[in-house]
Amino acid sequence: MATADFLLGSTYNFHSNEGPSLNLQAQYVSLRDEVRQVIDRVFESQHFVLGAHGRALETAIADYSQTKHAIGCASGSDALLLALMALDIGRGDEVITTPFTFFATGAAIARLGAKPVFVDSDPHSYNIDATKIQSAITSHTKAILPVHLYGQCADMDPLLEISRSSGIPIIEDAAQAIGAEDRGRRAGSMGLVGTLVFIQRRISVALATVEC
Ligand SMILES: Cc1ncc(COP(=O)(O)O)c(C=O)c1O
Numbered sequence: 001m002a003t004a005d006f007l008l009g010s011t012y013n014f015h016s017n018e019g020p021s022l023n024l025q026a027q028y029v030s031l032r033d034e035v036r037q038v039i040d041r042v043f044e045s046q047h048f049v050l051g052a053h054g055r056a057l058e059t060a061i062a063d064y065s066q067t068k069h070a071i072g073c074a075s076g077s078d079a080l081l082l083a084l085m086a087l088d089i090g091r092g093d094e095v096i097t098t099p100f101t102f103f104a105t106g107a108a109i110a111r112l113g114a115k116p117v118f119v120d121s122d123p124h125s126y127n128i129d130a131t132k133i134q135s136a137i138t139s140h141t142k143a144i145l146p147v148h149l150y151g152q153c154a155d156m157d158p159l160l161e162i163s164r165s166s167g168i169p170i171i172e173d174a175a176q177a178i179g180a181e182d183r184g185r186r187a188g189s190m191g192l193v194g195t196l197v198f199i200q201r202r203i204s205v206a207l208a209t210v211e212c
Contacts, residue, residue: 064179065196066189076175076197080108080145083171083193089114089142096136097145097173098128098154105147105173114142122155130158137166144170148177148187156182156190163191171195 062070073079091113099118106116122129128146146154170191177187188194
């Protein structure tokens with residue numbers, strides 16, 4: 001159960017009608033040549049889905065995130081769904097998670113007919129409060145799904161202890177926390193499976209939060 005795998009969501013733009021929510025031009029200028037070369041290589045190969053580029057990304061993400069494997073998916077929502085499906089979670093099952101997250105976390109659970117059981121968040125980190133998990137466990141609990149919000153990992157040691165003693169697996173929603181760490185362990189590498197997403201705002205928010 002200590003072996004974490006990664007399910008990767010897709011990249012997409014985040015713009016409102018008023019314009020980009022974040023100006024990433026300065027960062028792009030410093031990486032422009034490298035980025036353009038890679039884009040050229042992808043277009044020349046015409047391998048837009050899976051293939052060598054997809055595999056290279058999966059390997060790089062697995063290395064970076066200290067996991068054995070990484071698997072590319074269409075979106076973070078799909079990654080969550082696949083993780084839950086891999087654990088055979090469905091109607092009548094319960095998944096303990098946090099209410100303070102993007103709606104996709106609870107939606108993936110509900111989409112399979114399972115019940116999201118919301119445990120309140122810790123007032124300091126805004127991540128799931130580990131002290132409230134034990135009393136939420138029932139005979140129907142099939143997974144615990146913490147979210148590493150804004151680039152800050154949930155306090156994983158107490159969660160891992162609960163998982164170890166109860167046998168209930170942990171799925172980490174690391175959509176907002178690629179590269180974030182809890183005591184040297186990368187987000188998504190601590191539970192049975194982790195999901196992450198690339199989106200400019202999330203990665204930037206993550207970095208800003210980690211630097212604080
Ligand atoms: C915590 C969290 N989980 C899951 C998702 C779902 O990712 P996607 O929008 O790629 O489906 C998001 C997206 O913002 C998220 O912030």
